[in-house]
Amino acid sequence: MNKEKTQRVLNYFHELFPDASCELNHSNVFELIVAVMLSAQTTDKKVNQVTEHLFQKYPTIESYANASLEDLQQELKTIGLYRNKAKNLKKLAQTILQDYDGKIPDNRKDLESLPGVGRKTTNVVLSVGYNVPAFAVDTHVERIAKRLGFAKKDDSVLTVEKKICRSIPRNLWNQSHHQFIFFGRYFCKALQPNCQECHLYDMCKDEIKKKRRTM
């Protein structure tokens, strides 16, 4: 994506969502990592419903490490993949206590080695938790990047991340990451994008825009 187009997208996102930020409720980095882990294949809204009680019942890393798997599963049972997530949550807490003295790592290598923590979670923890430039690609970011031409239709998630990071200046990654998500979540939805009002219509590559403008 050339500089001019990138700037146009960023300006528009900023006009629409100047205050975009992380919508997963958390009060410390451990709660953030838990919330992001739980968000795989479910919505932030659903995660917030679950964590409201979870964070009260388990206020410390130790409480997750010592929890019974059955209790954790019970807490998470309304979200997808809850058995696996409960197992990873317990292992994650045990690893952080045993190997990191109870502190959440602030670098990519260590974060990615934690149980249940992949590249997306690592990027969110770095950017939201530690304010280190990183660009997490979730389903919204991937869709928007492909619709607007930052990446090609068949690009992998990792390629999408690399292409976005090449186009957008590093000091803007953290803020624009949230703006991509807000644009995808509230404006350019998967099935019902707001093409009628979209100022980026001329540069959009998705055929869906034609149907949505003639409705």
Ligand code: SF4
């Ligand atoms: S034209 Fe429609 S599909 Fe394309 S970016 Fe705008 S809202 Fe999204």
